Amino acid sequence: MNATPGMLDAVILGGGVAGLWTLRRLLAEGRSAALLTTTDLGAGQTVASQGIIHGGIKYALGGAATAASRAIAAMPDRWRACLAGRPGPMDPDLSAASVLAGEQHLWTTPGLVSRVAAAAASKAIRTPVERLGAEEMRGVFGRAPAGVAVYRVAEPVLDAASLVRALAGPAMDRIGKVRSVEAIEPMGAGAVRVDVRRGDGARAELQSRAVVLCAGGGNGPLVELAGGRASDLMQQRPLHMVLARGAELPPLFGHCLGASTTPRLTVTSWADAAGRVVWYLGGGLAERGVGLEAAGQRAAARAELNASVPWAVRGAVELATLRIDRAEGLRADGSRPDEPVVTPLMGGRVLAAWPTKLAQAPLLAERVSAALPAGSGGAEAFDLERPGVAPLPFDAPGLEWAA
Numbered sequence: 001m002n003a004t005p006g007m008l009d010a011v012i013l014g015g016g017v018a019g020l021w022t023l024r025r026l027l028a029e030g031r032s033a034a035l036l037t038t039t040d041l042g043a044g045q046t047v048a049s050q051g052i053i054h055g056g057i058k059y060a061l062g063g064a065a066t067a068a069s070r071a072i073a074a075m076p077d078r079w080r081a082c083l084a085g086r087p088g089p090m091d092p093d094l095s096a097a098s099v100l101a102g103e104q105h106l107w108t109t110p111g112l113v114s115r116v117a118a119a120a121a122s123k124a125i126r127t128p129v130e131r132l133g134a135e136e137m138r139g140v141f142g143r144a145p146a147g148v149a150v151y152r153v154a155e156p157v158l159d160a161a162s163l164v165r166a167l168a169g170p171a172m173d174r175i176g177k178v179r180s181v182e183a184i185e186p187m188g189a190g191a192v193r194v195d196v197r198r199g200d201g202a203r204a205e206l207q208s209r210a211v212v213l214c215a216g217g218g219n220g221p222l223v224e225l226a227g228g229r230a231s232d233l234m235q236q237r238p239l240h241m242v243l244a245r246g247a248e249l250p251p252l253f254g255h256c257l258g259a260s261t262t263p264r265l266t267v268t269s270w271a272d273a274a275g276r277v278v279w280y281l282g283g284g285l286a287e288r289g290v291g292l293e294a295a296g297q298r299a300a301a302r303a304e305l306n307a308s309v310p311w312a313v314r315g316a317v318e319l320a321t322l323r324i325d326r327a328e329g330l331r332a333d334g335s336r337p338d339e340p341v342v343t344p345l346m347g348g349r350v351l352a353a354w355p356t357k358l359a360q361a362p363l364l365a366e367r368v369s370a371a372l373p374a375g376s377g378g379a380e381a382f383d384l385e386r387p388g389v390a391p392l393p394f395d396a397p398g399l400e401w402a403a
């Protein structure tokens, strides 16, 4: 890095969807901004996500439409415009990202039809939710027995690694990888100094009018460096996800609804290099399995597949498990948020930001932008090491597959 790349309008710390979308927005607005990350881009939650661009139906299943449903209702259309190469003002062109499925499905175990219908009818849901007629029960759902109701939900599902590449690509000259962030200090006159250690061990500093913390779980130590108390501002909620692969598994995207208001099983799918379909299993299975060892969680996954989608599972299936924490901001009253959280620190010169959902990254970037002082643009390029893109979960090293 140049010792002093000039006074920037914003330094963003963290290279997941929140940091990258915010970087693209600030650059589109003509601000000078740089993003620093300590790992490959997307490492952490973003590439580990299920890539569903929620429009709120999942949140409306509890009955009354919540604030979350309303905030998230506009997201699928907004993302679709970006994915089609026709982004709205200040949004990025994401036509290079891969859409794994243009829509997903909700399917029930018997007895829950009316709850889905009521949620779908909520005024907070803009995303069309339509029950499949008997003649539409094709493909994987063609095997579902009578009594299983299936709904089509116009929420796309993305390949998160391709999303990271599409967001980062045009801004790569503003992105650097560092070994660590060592200090975030006020400089007087409304500026902040960020001290970093580069990959080669050398120290460097950036000066900026604002610093945006977008490091997911890594925001904890950064909040403390900026003088805040992490335990008041954020929480981490663990998940024990499961991967299932098999030559005869069909692609499947959606949620199986059980008795609870949260899906008992969420399934998204990729194809691996060997041409096998890999199911990524989350929802209630991943929440309930947090206390289980890998073998126990694999057994729980087999039981859940048998209960939720026995009609879709064909052939031999191998399973592996993956632990990952969700990092979320807390509201002022300590409660869990429905929407992105942007908390000012250091008199507003530092913003700690959590999108709450990948789907809400556009909303987060909008709120960060609104909270920043006017930009002045300019600033030279800098020459830090460029990060790569983290692998998708099924490609991550160290997974233990078992029959």
Ligand SMILES: Cc1cc2nc3c(=O)[nH]c(=O)nc-3n(C[C@H](O)[C@H](O)[C@H](O)COP(=O)(O)OP(=O)(O)OC[C@H]3O[C@@H](n4cnc5c(N)ncnc54)[C@H](O)[C@@H]3O)c2cc1C
Binding pocket: 013, 014, 015, 016, 017, 018, 019, 036, 037, 038, 039, 040, 041, 042, 043, 044, 045, 046, 047, 048, 049, 050, 051, 052, 053, 054, 180, 181, 214, 215, 216, 217, 218, 219, 222, 239, 241, 282, 324, 325, 326, 353, 354, 355, 356, 357, 358, 359, 360
């Ligand atoms: C299993 C799972 C499934 C999910 N599925 C969905 C879904 O289907 N749809 C949806 O909308 N949301 C989903 N989410 C939520 C979504 O993934 C997150 O809300 C979102 O990815 C958070 O993005 P982020 O950029 O804030 O954090 P992250 O993606 O965690 O990125 C933070 C980055 O900051 C870097 N970093 C850490 N420390 C530092 C530091 N000191 N300095 C600089 N950089 C640092 C990290 O290495 C990381 O790359 C899911 C989450 C999980 C865990």
